[in-house]
Amino acid sequence: NAGVTQTPKFQVLKTGQSMTLQCAQDMNHNSMYWYRQDPGMGLRLIYYSASEGTTDKGEVPNGYNVSRLNKREFSLRLESAAPSQTSVYFCASSDQKTGGVHNEQFFGPGTRLTVL
């Protein structure tokens, strides 16, 4: 089991460029998440998908879009990158069912993104 995988590991973009961060999990989890981590800020939720076919905004969704391609994959797209989006991005998944026990989230290794 690879767990949660993310590609790429590192990326440098120029302001205005677009890119998609890929995430996949092989644990058959229902829920998937995208967080960003900035120095001194902890992790903040960008978007989440409680189940295949649904996506919802988190705390900091502006400038991002997501796609839950299937149960395994959840991608994050930056349409027009800005320096404020320089961050480390983590994808996570959880065997979480709405209304059920709150299970732990498993995190990918992260993508370090720099926007110049």
Added chain:
Amino acid sequence: AQKVTQAQTEISVVEKEDVTLDCVYETRDTTYYLFWYKQPPSGELVFLIRRNSFDEQNEISGRYSWNFQKSTSSFNFTITASQVVDSAVYFCALSDDSGGGADGLTFGKGTHLIIQP
């Protein structure tokens, strides 16, 4: 609204000392879950423990122990006889029932723990 406060930004202790990391949370829900994660220098996030709001029993796992007190809305983490390998950033996180539990975690800002040899 949910909130998690980790007031200690950085703690530095000498190896073998005991150290406690504080976590205070806010939520309006009666059903909620608290988590601790470890982020070592390599950057990955490692799950340590989950506790639900109906279980106030303290938990011990080797050198790690957790003290959950609903009366003070705290979920503190103690490392006994610290080791250099414990050096990491530790995050406390909360999940309440407002989104059925599937709407993500609210993290504190983390405590950077430095264990000096």
